[in-house]
Amino acid sequence: MKRKTHIYLLSGCLLVLLIQFLATDLFPGFTGTDDQSVELIQQIAPGYQPWAKHLIEFDQPWAEPVLFALQAIIGLSVIGYFVWKQSKKKA
Amino acid sequence: MNKNTLAYLGLALLLPGVANSMHIAEGFLPASWCIGWWAVYLAVLIAGFSSLKKTIGEHPNAKLLFAAVGAYVFILSSLKLPSVAGSSSHLTGIALGALLFGASSMSVVGLIVLLFQALLLAHGGLTTLGANGFSMAVCGAFSAVWAFRLLKGLKAPQWLAVGSASFVSNLVIYSCTSAQLAVAFADSTASFTSNLIKFLSIFAVTQLPLAAIEAVFTVLAFQYIQRTSNAEIQQLNPNLYETKNTHIPA
Numbered sequence: 385m386k387r388k389t390h391i392y393l394l395s396g397c398l399l400v401l402l403i404q405f406l407a408t409d410l411f412p413g414f415t416g417t418d419d420q421s422v423e424l425i426q427q428i429a430p431g432y433q434p435w436a437k438h439l440i441e442f443d444q445p446w447a448e449p450v451l452f453a454l455q456a457i458i459g460l461s462v463i464g465y466f467v468w469k470q471s472k473k474k475a
Numbered sequence: 476m477n478k479n480t481l482a483y484l485g486l487a488l489l490l491p492g493v494a495n496s497m498h499i500a501e502g503f504l505p506a507s508w509c510i511g512w513w514a515v516y517l518a519v520l521i522a523g524f525s526s527l528k529k530t531i532g533e534h535p536n537a538k539l540l541f542a543a544v545g546a547y548v549f550i551l552s553s554l555k556l557p558s559v560a561g562s563s564s565h566l567t568g569i570a571l572g573a574l575l576f577g578a579s580s581m582s583v584v585g586l587i588v589l590l591f592q593a594l595l596l597a598h599g600g601l602t603t604l605g606a607n608g609f610s611m612a613v614c615g616a617f618s619a620v621w622a623f624r625l626l627k628g629l630k631a632p633q634w635l636a637v638g639s640a641s642f643v644s645n646l647v648i649y650s651c652t653s654a655q656l657a658v659a660f661a662d663s664t665a666s667f668t669s670n671l672i673k674f675l676s677i678f679a680v681t682q683l684p685l686a687a688i689e690a691v692f693t694v695l696a697f698q699y700i701q702r703t704s705n706a707e708i709q710q711l712n713p714n715l716y717e718t719k720n721t722h723i724p725a
Contacts, residue, residue: 416555417564417649418598420677421656422500428665428673434502438597451596452553459549466543470703 498592498607499652501600508659513605516582519613523582530576530711537576537707540700544572545584547696552588556685564681566689567611567648570619570641571696575711578616585612610651619644633701634694641693645686649678 425432442448504512531538551568573581585608592598599607622643626636653674661667701708708715 417677417681418498418500421652421674422503424673424677425503425656425660428660428670429662432505432660434500435506436502436600436602438501438593438600440594441597448596452555455553455591455596456550459546459553462542462546463550466539466546469539473703 498589498599499603499656501593501597501602503600504603504606504655504659506602508655509602509605511605512603512609512655516605516608516613519579519609520582520586523579526577527580527583530580534707534710537711540704540707540711541572541576541580543700544575545587547571548581548584548588549591551689551692552592556688564649564678564685566685566692567615567645568689568693569611569615569648570623570637570644570689571693571700573616573619573644574623574637574640574697574715575700575708578613578620581616582608582612585616606655607652610655611648614651615644615648618647634698637697638690638694642686642690645689646679646682649682650675653678 442451527541531541548568548571551566554566556564556566569581569585572584586604589599589604589607589611593600593604619640623636623640626639631639653671656674657667657670661670
C-alpha cells in the first residue's frame with residue numbers, strides 16, 4: 385500500500401474511534417428500537433410471555449460488542465479481499 | 476470513488492458499540508405467526524438459492540462480487556447509530572446486492588446474517604428468523620428493486636435511483652417489522668391500525684435519518700463496484716444502466 389493509503393486508513397481508524405465515542409458515550413441513554421418494541425409489546429399485551437429464549441447468551445458486558453465487532457471484521461475482511469483483487473485486476 | 480474511499484467506508488462502519496438490532500426478539504412473536512413467517516421466508520429462500528446458483532453458474536466471475544455485497548450487509552447490520560427521539564437503530568445494506576444480483580438472492584444473505592446474530596449475538600432469534608428474514612431480505616430487497624425501476628423509468632440519474640432504492644428499502648424493512656408486530660398483537664382491545672401507528676412511531680421515525688445515511692453509503696459502494704467490476708455487472712444485468720427496459724432479475 386502507498387504511504388497516502390496508510391494515512392487514509394489511519395485517519396479512518398481515528399474516525400471510527402471518534403464515531404464510537406460519539407455513539408456510545410455522548411448518547412448513553414439511547415435505547416435500541418428493538419428494546420423499545422419489546423416494551424411496547426408488553427404494554428399492548430401485558431399477559432404475553434415470550435415462549436422461547438436465546439440458545440446462547442453471554443453474561444459478560446464486553447462479549448456483545450466484541451462479537452458485533454467480529455461480525456464487522458468478517459465483513460471488512462471480505463471487502464478488503466475484494467478491493468485488493470480489483471486493484472490487482474486493474475494493474 | 477477509489478479503493479481508499481471504500482477502505483474508509485469499511486472502517487467507518489466498524490463500530491464496536493452494542494448493537495440493538497431491528498429484529499423481533501426471540502419469543503416475542505406468537506408461535507403461529509413464527510411458523511407462518513418461516514414458511515413464507517423458506518419459499519423465497521428456496522427460490523433465491525436456486526436463482527443465485529443459476530446466476531453464479533452462468534457467471535462464475537461474479538462469485539467474489541456476491542461475497543462483497545454479502546459482506547456489505549454483514550458490516551452494515553453490525554452498525555448501531557444514534558438517531559432522533561433518543562433511540563438508536565441499524566443500517567441494513569440489502570439494496571446493493573438486490574440491485575446487482577436480484578431481490579430473491581438476498582434472502583440467502585439475509586439467512587446467514589440473521590443466523591449469525593441470532594446464534595452468537597442474541598439478537599433477533601431462531602423462532603423469529605422467518606419474520607425478520609421476510610422483512611429484511613425479502614421486503615427490503617424487492618422494494619429496493621422496485622424503487623430503482625421506478626426512478627430509472629422516470630429517467631432519474633443513476634446515483635439518485637440507487638440512493639432512493641436504498642432509502643426506500645431501509646424504511647420498508649422497519650415498516651414491515653412494525654406491521655408484523657401490529658398484526659400479531661391485534662385483538663379486541665388493540666386494533667391493527669392503532670398497533671401499527673405505535674410500532675411505526677418507534678421504528679420509522681428512528682430510521683428516517685439512518686436510511687438517508689445508508690443511501691449515501693450505498694451510492695458510494697455502487698459507484699465503486701460500477702467502476703471496478705463493470706464487466707461483471709454488464710454480464711449480470713446488461714440493462715442496469717439503461718433508462719428504458721431496466722431489468723433486474725427477481
